Amino acid sequence: xxxxxxxxxxxxxxxxxxxxxxAAQELAYYTYCAADQTAGNVPSPLFYEDxxxxxxxxxxxxxxxxxxxxxxxxxxxxxxxxxxxxxxxVAVARTMSLSKQQLNSHKPKVVCQGxxxxxxxxxxxxxxxxxxxxxxxxxxxxxxxxxAYFHSAEFSHAMTGENDSEFKAVESKGxxxxxxxxxxxxxxxxxxxxxxxxxxxxxxxxxxxxxxxxKSHYDSQTKGISWPLFGCRLYVYQNTWQGEGDKVHAxxxxxxxxxxxxxxxxxxxxxKHCGYWVQGMMPSSVRQAITQLECLLYSHHGYEDYRGIGDxxxxxxxxxxxxxxxxxxxGIALRPAHLYEQALISGAVRSGEYxxxxxxxxxxxxxxxxxxxxxxxxxLARQFCHYELSAFNxxxxxxxxxxxx
Numbered sequence: 001x002x003x004x005x006x007x008x009x010x011x012x013x014x015x016x017x018x019x020x021x022x023a024a025q026e027l028a029y030y031t032y033c034a035a036d037q038t039a040g041n042v043p044s045p046l047f048y049e050d051x052x053x054x055x056x057x058x059x060x061x062x063x064x065x066x067x068x069x070x071x072x073x074x075x076x077x078x079x080x081x082x083x084x085x086x087x088x089x090v091a092v093a094r095t096m097s098l099s100k101q102q103l104n105s106h107k108p109k110v111v112c113q114g115x116x117x118x119x120x121x122x123x124x125x126x127x128x129x130x131x132x133x134x135x136x137x138x139x140x141x142x143x144x145x146x147x148a149y150f151h152s153a154e155f156s157h158a159m160t161g162e163n164d165s166e167f168k169a170v171e172s173k174g175x176x177x178x179x180x181x182x183x184x185x186x187x188x189x190x191x192x193x194x195x196x197x198x199x200x201x202x203x204x205x206x207x208x209x210x211x212x213x214x215k216s217h218y219d220s221q222t223k224g225i226s227w228p229l230f231g232c233r234l235y236v237y238q239n240t241w242q243g244e245g246d247k248v249h250a251x252x253x254x255x256x257x258x259x260x261x262x263x264x265x266x267x268x269x270x271x272k273h274c275g276y277w278v279q280g281m282m283p284s285s286v287r288q289a290i291t292q293l294e295c296l297l298y299s300h301h302g303y304e305d306y307r308g309i310g311d312x313x314x315x316x317x318x319x320x321x322x323x324x325x326x327x328x329x330x331g332i333a334l335r336p337a338h339l340y341e342q343a344l345i346s347g348a349v350r351s352g353e354y355x356x357x358x359x360x361x362x363x364x365x366x367x368x369x370x371x372x373x374x375x376x377x378x379x380l381a382r383q384f385c386h387y388e389l390s391a392f393n394x395x396x397x398x399x400x401x402x403x404x405x
Contacts, residue, residue, distance in 0.1 A: 001035075001238055001239055003035045004313055004334070008316070009255050009293075010027055010028040010032070010258060011024055011027075013255060013289075014262055015320040016289045016320060017259055017262045017266060025332075026227065026231075026365065027227065028231075029339050031235045033231075033369045034235040034373065035058070035235060037056060037057060039057060039060040042057055044353060047354055048354070048358050051403045052399045053355070053398055054399055056377065057070045057396065058373070068395065069392045070377075073376065074235065074239070076242070077202070077205055077240055077380075078198060079195075079199035079203075079205070080387055081197075137388075139388055198243060200243070201253075204383075205275075208237070209264070211379065212230050216230075221375065222372075224368065225368050225375065228368045229372035231372075232369065232372045237275075241253055252294060253276075255293055257275040259286050289320070292319075296316055299312075313334075314332040339365050339366040340366050342366065343361060343364035343365070347360050349361075374396055374397065378394075380394045
């Protein structure tokens with residue numbers, strides 16, 4: 001997605017949904033900050049006495065997964081094959097070689113073979129996922145499928161007298177998951193299970209936004225960073241459209257979903273089964289903003305190097321500011337290092353890396369954003385464990401846990 005869109009698109013969506021101008025711009029910076037802290041642009045660590053502060057990394061081009069699997073956490077959020085996803089429309093940000101045999105091995109379908117029905121006892125407390133429709137968990141489904149397959153293979157072997165070595169080759173596939181779930185080296189093709197493919201507006205992406213909407217009411221862990229966390233996750237949510245073929249259409253769809261998500265935040269209700277309004281229910285203010293946004297995007301389509309794009313975006317934002325509050329365009333325009341520079345000032349950072357005012361630094365928006373990004377990485381790592389994909393560990397730490405609370 002276009003970095004300009006992460007800032008100006010979020011800014012416009014927030015103003016359209018009635019968010020106050022100051023809070024709208026703050027949210028826009030939180031959303032953009034994730035686009036800025038890539039491997040080639042992430043700020044250097046800061047120090048307070050003997051404690052080190054590590055900014056969160058949001059993208060790394062040295063490998064498909066990125067350091068700390070940050071590309072999965074921020075650039076191409078996995079859809080985890082939710083039931084609402086049409087697998088023929090799954091968008092993948094990067095080329096991932098997946099054979100048909102590998103896809104089938106990660107999608108248990110069969111519980112019986114022919115007329116032979118397999119039986120397997122299960123524990124309703126550990127083998128059923130009650131939070132996702134009461135379906136069997138993946139580990140139990142795979143065990144059931146494996147048992148059915150082996151039973152069928154043994155039956156076929158007894159009837160036809162097939163070579164034992166052929167059956168052993170099939171049996172050895174039980175260890176295939178270990179290689180599929182291990183990140184490959186940079187020189188090898190990346191083979192990922194289908195659960196890790198990214199899908200636009202996936203149910204899991206909405207679950208990610210609902211998590212912060214719910215916890216903003218009661219969770220002490222997100223107290224003080226709910227707004228930064230919402231902005232950080234809006235960036236991740238918007239990136240789920242980056243695999244779409246038509247860039248303008250992808251940006252429009254992401255803008256509508258962003259407006260809907262912000263409305264859900266304002267009304268303090270979770271997102272529904274889709275990240276947009278049903279037909280005929282879209283507010284008139286959103287329709288008007290979409291028309292203006294389409295004109296802007298199509299006028300710049302094919303001219304990504306045009307230097308006046310930022311000014312055109314800023315003029316569009318100024319049209320949506322309340323009367324009497326329209327500042328100079330320089331106050332609206334994106335300043336890429338704005339939050340970081342404010343943090344250096346608030347923390348009275350000297351010599352480029354030493355914090356002298358710890359309290360002021362912790363009050364800065366940039367520190368709050370990194371706290372929110374750290375929380376997001378930890379939350380996603382726990383989701384990977386839930387889906388039994390713990391090999392993809394997205395956790396990042398800012399440093400000493402007690403120091404950077």
